[in-house]
Amino acid sequence: MVLVERETHLAQLSDLLENCLHGAGSVAVLRGPVAVGKTELLHTFAERVAGVRVRFLGATASPTERHLPFGLLSQILHGTDAGYTQRAETVIGGGVLADGAVGPEALEGVSRIFLDMSADEPLLIGVDDVCHADADSLQCLLFLARRLRRSRIMLILGDQDRSGSRQADLRTELSRHPYCTQIRLAPLTCDGVAALLAHDLDAHVAHSLAAGAFAVTGGNPLLVRALAEDWEASTRSARTEPPTGLVVGDRFAERVVSCLHRLEPDALAVARAVAVVGETHRTEFIARLAEVGTIEARALVELLDESGLLHRGRYRHRAAQEAVLRDFEAPGRIAWHRRAAAMLHAEGGRSTSIAHQLIAAGETREPWAPAVLRESAASATASGQVDFALDCLELAHSLASDEQQRAVSRAVLAEAEWRVEPARAVRHLGPLTDAVRHGLLTGRQSLAVLEYLLWHGRVDEASTTLDRLAATATGPEAAELGAVRACLELCYPARHRRAGTGAPASAPVDPRVSASLVGTVLTAVRGDVAVSGDHLWQGLRTDEPLSRISLGLLALARPERLATVAPWCLPMLADAAGHDGPDWQGLFTAARADAALLQGDLRAAGEFASAALDESSRAHWGVLAGAPLACLLTTAAETGRLEDAAAYVNMPVPAALLETPFGLRYLRARGQYHLAVGRPYAALSDFRTCGRLLRDWQADGPRQVPWRIDAAQALVHLDRRDEARTLLEEQLDGLPADDLRALGQALRHLAATLEPHERPPLLTDAAEASQAAGDRVEFAHILADLGSAYAATGDSRRARPALRRAWRAAQECHAERLAQSLQPGLTRTTSAGAASRGPRLGGDRAADLSAAERRVGALAAQGRSNRQIAQRLCITVSTVEQHLTQVYRKLQVRNRTDLPVFLETPENTSGAEPLLAQAIPDSAPYSP
Known part of the structure; x- marks a missing residue:
């Protein structure tokens, strides 16, 4: 067993036992909220001393045995010799009065049995949850408590902090005795939660989960251990990494229910009422729903707060509330929700609160329910709670009493579902179309049905319904129908x-x-x-x-x-x-x-x-x-x-x-x-x-x-250039002057129908149009075609920069297929100029370049003249020439046409001129 933050309590019990061994009997009452660790403390202490220094007799009271006469006493005597058991049966059998009450002779006889046993060896009698003890056993324990001051008997009773208990006489009686010690156990602190988690989990994990676990459990040890078990179970089932945060799972829910059933019936009723309400509410309302007194309800809510189940009258975690609700039998839970809804409506509660109760109940015969649900749906939609709004409308639709109400509620439900998930509205289209046809829907709801039909391709139904509505529409409704008709014509x-x-x-x-x-x-x-x-x-x-x-x-x-x-x-x-x-x-x-x-x-x-x-x-x-x-x-x-x-x-x-x-x-x-x-x-x-x-x-x-441009492109691939040219000329004949995007595409594909030497002028015009239109992908394709046209005519001086610019443009817009196709072309144009001058360049040689040499080399690879490079970098022409000499030597090339494309990195070319100016060489002579 694991005890945390209980060392002081163990020391108190040890001192009392030491006195007991010397003939000074005592009573210790362990008090505290439910599941705070009283049972753990009692059994841990008993395990440490039983059989060595004392004889331990233990029992646990239960609500199910509360009405069993002498049930608890029978548990205590179960571990004694047969002679003591028979003696107790004889005493009890002869000492019960005619009216069923326990007579003084029986009480005296039972006490004498324990006192006689303690004469042989000291006794430690531990009774857990004594608040659930049957009345007869409780009288025997009280009678014994009054007589053990000079004995070797130590009585430990585990009791709950409660108000209005049926066992109030137990506390009143015991509190009068100076040898009765009250030991109150409080929930764990956050540090205590971390220490308890560390017994089951890795220390680092325990520390990381401690704050969250404390917030969820309020320091309740039973619930903390449940969270540790949930985390371990989640770790075992995880296929990848273990969870990084708190896991609130099945074990936690089971322990919450366990706590509930250790409560008094009134406390259980209050716990259920709080779960049904689901939000902070007046104590008077909780008391009425739980059918207990207001003062009693207030005290029981405080008890549940102290136990860690509630915090300021609400469940600390949604899983705890759901576990309490699941513990209900379904008919009982539905009845509680319906009663809560009726009470809220009677006292003028918020419509959303009433709607939550109606939805949880799932049914109602209250005539006011549909209106409340529709009002709540409108409020929820305005605040972004779309799923809740849909739940309200779904229930309101099921409660509609006539065809008109059902049609309207279905239309409202379909509109809400349409906003969230258009496909969900399909299930309503048939009934809604019939409702429009029969005049059950008017105005905006009818228009919405038409829009749903158009969206999902049910054009014939939309057209027929539109014509029917248009025949009688006037004023603003006719204008709205006209807008829907415009949608029909557009789509x-x-x-x-x-x-x-x-x-x-x-x-x-x-x-x-x-x-x-x-x-x-x-x-x-x-x-x-x-x-x-x-x-x-x-x-x-x-x-x-x-x-x-x-x-x-x-x-x-x-x-x-x-x-x-x-x-x-x-x-x-x-x-x-x-x-x-x-x-x-x-x-x-x-x-x-x-x-x-x-x-x-x-x-x-x-x-x-x-x-x-x-x-x-x-x-x-x-x-x-x-x-x-x-x-x-x-x-x-x-x-x-x-x-x-x-x-x-x-x-x-x-x-x-x-x-x-x-x-x-x-x-x-x-x-x-x-x-x-x-x-x-x-x-x-x-x-x-x-x-x-x-x-x-x-x-x-x-x-x-512009389908003709696309078709012409396919015809060029099929080598049917005349047909392609005819289509492109048709496109160009009617093309508006401001449609530069289509102009650039048409000119590029028209160039593809010509011989290579005829293409550059058209491609140059195409590049200008595409660049002006901002069509970056098409611009990259045009540059690639321009470079290929130059290469096909043997003009490597112009081909090389155009292909470089095409490659760079393709990289910038992530046209990877085009960029990859340009690499062989770049290699061929380089090989043609450098085959007689040594091997092709490798990327490792560029590493020898200084930053200044790389900048100059990159601009030279773009086709810039020495003067342009000098102006760009704010250096002299002589410095440019010196840098280029070093670049050529290190890269083992003769001139700029052989410079590799990998020099053109974005940082080297930032702030460059427009791509068209870079790609199409001017008439300036190339520097050596």
Whole structure:
């Protein structure tokens, strides 16, 4: 047995026993809260002295044996000789009165038995939990206590600190005797908790867990030992590293229940009432719920505080509260929760507190319950407690009494679930659509149903329901329906036209509808004109549903549109996502992925897109899944992660995806993946499908998806250059002057249809356009093509710097597949100029360069003249020449065209001129 912080108490008991051995009997009462260590102290002391100096007779009282006559006395006598046992039975049998009470003769006879035994050898009688003793045994013990002053008997009684005890006469009687010693045990200190944990755990672990264990247990030794067992069990089951913090598990819960059942019935009732309420509450309320007196309840709460179970009237840990609730029988627990809810409602308690009780009960017949639950759901939603709000609405829906109430409650529940997890709203779509059809839902709830249908690709139902509502709508409701119709046209243009809904494409958008983000976007898409951030900012209403903001933003399939609106829409989208629930963060993250892709940061784009699908599964996304999947495919193909890209291609997508602009983005990205893995025919099929869809939608305009550029790229791979050139010329003919991104792409692929010596002028123009558009990935590809064109014509002087710049640009935007493909080209151009001048360079030789030589060498490797290097580094031209001489000698090369690419590190080239100026050599002569 383990005792901590009990040395003083053991010393007191040892002194009393020493006196007892000399004929001075005594009574020691061990008092303290439940499970504070009284039993451990009694048995530890008995083990140390029993059989050596005294004879130990022990017993433990139990609530289950409280009504068993002489049950405790029978335990004490169990370890004595048979003669004493028979004598006790005779005395008791003849001394019980007719009314069942114990007569004086019986009490005197039982006492004489113990006194006679002590004449042979000293007795140590230990009774644990004497508060649960049966009345007959207790009278015998009190009678003996009054007669052991001149005996060799030491009586140790373990008793709980309690108020209003049924055994109050025991304390009153014993307190009168001067030979009765009260020994009070307090819970352990934090240092004591650490020492107790150290008996079972490593000393370092025990020290690290001590503060947390003290906070959870209040120093209760039984609960502290349980935490040590939980930690050890968790360590044994851990497959990796052991837990770093406190583990509150099954052993802890078991010990909590053990503590409960050692309490008096009233204390147990109060402990259960506190668990049911679950929060700090007035003592009067706890007393009424537990059906005890207020004064008694206050004292029992203090007792539970001292025991370590409670702290200021609340359970110290959620696991303790849950263990107490699980200890109930289910019908009893439900009845307590229902009674608590009714009491709270009667006294005007908070709606959320009442709702917690109703949800815990799971059922009620109270007519006021649905209204309270809906009020609590609204309050919980406003404070971000979405799961609790859903629980309230779920129960309110189950309690609805008629069709109208059920429809409304289902609509409210679906809206709350939609904010958290759009896929969960699918289960309500059928009943909600029927409710709209039968006029049970009106206003915002009907509009929400339409948005759910559009999100999940159920377009026919949405169109039919929209037409039915539009036939009778007027005023603001008609404007809102117009905004939903704009969403339908944006996301499902083919269905919109086939169904004949709405205005023709050439008709102006209703002014009431245009005062929204989707209306502004629809105006831009219909007119095939550029969309500005100012227009979208004006159209972005703060009260517009997040689903419409999402559809409007991500429906801008062209990159330059998104590049224009992202700085305006992302902050508001982030704020809306934060208020609408955690799963909507995935939508915001997907928009960030697209923005990063447009900025040429492939690594960040891939990370954001992957996080978006992790945060919200594909089922939650509906047809919008095409946006993050397209981004993932593009980044995986460009960064060379082709196995990951294959996994993305094999992901199932909604059937309605290819009827949306998100499907076009997905098809384009999938086609690029096919090109990356050498499947030009599959790529060409995807790109032409984009064109066919756009023609079907009557949306094949100059500002829509540039599928012709993609198809031309696939045709070049198939060596069908004339067809590719025709498509590219069609694209360029209708291309707006401000669409520099598409211009750069078209010119690059048009150059690929020409002979190598004809390509540089077009590629130079393409590089200027892509750089102006901020298309860093495309710019790297253009530089690579430019370097290859120079190399194919034997112009190594121009090829080398262009390929270097292409490699560096690819590295900066993490286009690893392009960067790796450039390494052989760099090697070939170096070999052509240096084959007759010695072996190729090794990276170890660069280590011989000083910092100044490395800076000069890096700028020379970029194609800078000596004068440009001198101006850049603020040194003289003569110093540049001296450094270059040392660089050539150490690296064993003759001139700058042979300098290795590894000299071009980011720290050497920071603050460099725009990449285009670095990549395309000017007419300045090269210095030797």
